[in-house]
Amino acid sequence: MHRTVHPLTSLCFILFFFAVALCGSPTMQMLGVILLLLAASSIRKRKQAWKKIASYILPIGILLLLVNSAFGAPFARGLAYALRFVLLITPLVIVILGGSPSDFRLGLRTVPIPSRLHYLFIFSFEIIQTLRDVFQAVYIGQQLRGYHADRSLRNKWKNIFPLLLPVTLIAISQSLDRSLAFEFKGIESPAEKVYLRTLTLSPFDKLSIAVLLLSSLGLIVAGLFLP
Amino acid sequence: MITIKDLSFRYKQSTRNSFEHISLHLQDGQALGVIGPSQSGKTTFAYALAGLLQKHFRGGSLTGTVIFDGQDQPPGTSEIGFVFQDASLQLSGVTETVEEEIAFPLEQFGVPRDIMRERIEEQLSTFHLHELRYRHPKTLSGGETQMLAIASEAAKHPQLFILDEPTQALDTDHIRHLIDFLRVAKHSSTIIFIEQNMSATFELCDHVLFLENGRQQFLGAPHDLLNSNTDISSLTLPELVDIQRSLGRNHISLLFKETIEWMKKYRTSA
Numbered sequence: 001m002h003r004t005v006h007p008l009t010s011l012c013f014i015l016f017f018f019a020v021a022l023c024g025s026p027t028m029q030m031l032g033v034i035l036l037l038l039a040a041s042s043i044r045k046r047k048q049a050w051k052k053i054a055s056y057i058l059p060i061g062i063l064l065l066l067v068n069s070a071f072g073a074p075f076a077r078g079l080a081y082a083l084r085f086v087l088l089i090t091p092l093v094i095v096i097l098g099g100s101p102s103d104f105r106l107g108l109r110t111v112p113i114p115s116r117l118h119y120l121f122i123f124s125f126e127i128i129q130t131l132r133d134v135f136q137a138v139y140i141g142q143q144l145r146g147y148h149a150d151r152s153l154r155n156k157w158k159n160i161f162p163l164l165l166p167v168t169l170i171a172i173s174q175s176l177d178r179s180l181a182f183e184f185k186g187i188e189s190p191a192e193k194v195y196l197r198t199l200t201l202s203p204f205d206k207l208s209i210a211v212l213l214l215s216s217l218g219l220i221v222a223g224l225f226l227p
Numbered sequence: 228m229i230t231i232k233d234l235s236f237r238y239k240q241s242t243r244n245s246f247e248h249i250s251l252h253l254q255d256g257q258a259l260g261v262i263g264p265s266q267s268g269k270t271t272f273a274y275a276l277a278g279l280l281q282k283h284f285r286g287g288s289l290t291g292t293v294i295f296d297g298q299d300q301p302p303g304t305s306e307i308g309f310v311f312q313d314a315s316l317q318l319s320g321v322t323e324t325v326e327e328e329i330a331f332p333l334e335q336f337g338v339p340r341d342i343m344r345e346r347i348e349e350q351l352s353t354f355h356l357h358e359l360r361y362r363h364p365k366t367l368s369g370g371e372t373q374m375l376a377i378a379s380e381a382a383k384h385p386q387l388f389i390l391d392e393p394t395q396a397l398d399t400d401h402i403r404h405l406i407d408f409l410r411v412a413k414h415s416s417t418i419i420f421i422e423q424n425m426s427a428t429f430e431l432c433d434h435v436l437f438l439e440n441g442r443q444q445f446l447g448a449p450h451d452l453l454n455s456n457t458d459i460s461s462l463t464l465p466e467l468v469d470i471q472r473s474l475g476r477n478h479i480s481l482l483f484k485e486t487i488e489w490m491k492k493y494r495t496s497a
Contacts, residue, residue: 105321105323119321180309180311182319184309186332193334
């Protein structure tokens with residue numbers, strides 16, 4: 001996955017493995033896990049992906065298998081739970097580490113959803129950073145005025161509460177200013193948006209989406225109607 | 228062309244007017260400097276011109292009229308450029324490079340892509356932001372952020388350009404770039420320049436509106452303000468003016484060369 005992948009393709013990739021996890025047979029689920037491990041090995045941040053899989057996903061999967069066995073469930077059922085867990089979580093790790101936030105943002109522009117929704121989505125990540133900056137500024141300001149944050153965890157939490165009020169007030173006052181500024185940036189403009197840069201669906205994306213959607217649909221139908 | 232008649236505003240639950248009985252007439256291509264100490268109603272006056280008071284502060288009481296080119300409605304937001312005091316709050320927060328931030332309002336107003344590209348180049352060059360083109364807006368310094376906020380609004384080519392204390396985070400070079408840009412922009416935009424920096428205001432503006440406690444103390448050419456009986460002790464004047472005032476000159480000049488000549492004569496006569 002060294003190529004730029006459109007967010008829609010990523011979404012279909014996740015959807016496909018969800019379908020495998022929930023509707024596929026045990027053999028299919030095993031194949032799905034092998035496919036996922038291959039996908040994890042092909043992304044740019046493969047070391048990070050393997051680290052996540054080895055340190056969180058596989059141990060939890062094995063734990064699920066062991067707990068089921070310990071409570072007397074058949075091995076096959078325990079294995080099915082473990083495989084499902086791996087199939088549901090690993091695609092998210094691959095998509096997050098395999099794509100870049102920038103591609104995701106650019107790709108989102110071509111998806112037919114109101115622009116406000118996608119700004120809201122991106123801004124919801126930004127707002128965490130903004131609140132962190134405001135908190136840091138208030139924290140430093142209060143320290144200069146004699147505020148002392150205790151090292152003990154219990155007291156630290158107790159002492160942080162007085163900081164929450166100024167942080168909230170600053171965030172509220174900033175949100176008014178931001179909304180006024182956004183108005184002049186044309187956020188409410190009824191004109192059709194023209195983007196400087198977008199990420200359009202490549203032939204690879206189109207083909208992948210078609211294959212993944214059809215396969216997912218096939219699995220769902222098979223899971224619902226076949227014995 | 229802007230005509231303001233007896234404009235006053237009071238915020239909800241406030242005991243006094245933020246500004247009152249302001250009347251003025253501004254031709255296209257003119258720059259109005261709004262000056263005065265803090266809390267004198269400058270920003271609120273700018274909000275009134277941009278139509279923000281009518282829209283967002285409905286509990287307040289706005290009286291008087293503002294006529295824009297014969298219309299009693301302010302132009303649309305695509306026609307107004309507004310640079311707020313805190314430039315960091317003006318960044319969209321959804322862009323990853325300086326050029327994308329400049330393009331952001333153009334994208335929203337549906338400006339065609341080729342024109343958008345031209346305007347980005349124009350703003351990068353005007354505000355000397357070429358080197359920062361691919362930098363993330365959040366990594367810029369205060370002055371650079373201020374310039375970016377101005378460039379982003381200027382890219383709209385607004386009819387009415389309102390700048391609220393735009394020089395406060397800028398160094399001397401950036402102030403010079405900004406003044407040079409606004410001098411050119413004046414040909415196609417009406418500029419409202421709210422400032423504490425009198426040197427920049429006097430250099431750029433055709434008229435100054437001096438507000439104190441919301442009251443119009445003076446309206447006219449900068450040169451006339453300095454030579455009028457208006458009490459300007461609350462203003463931080465340029466050194467050039469301060470020197471002339473302290474030496475008791477009757478006719479204060481804003482021209483450097485003329486002042487130097489006068490000082491030479493003053494020294495000889497003294």
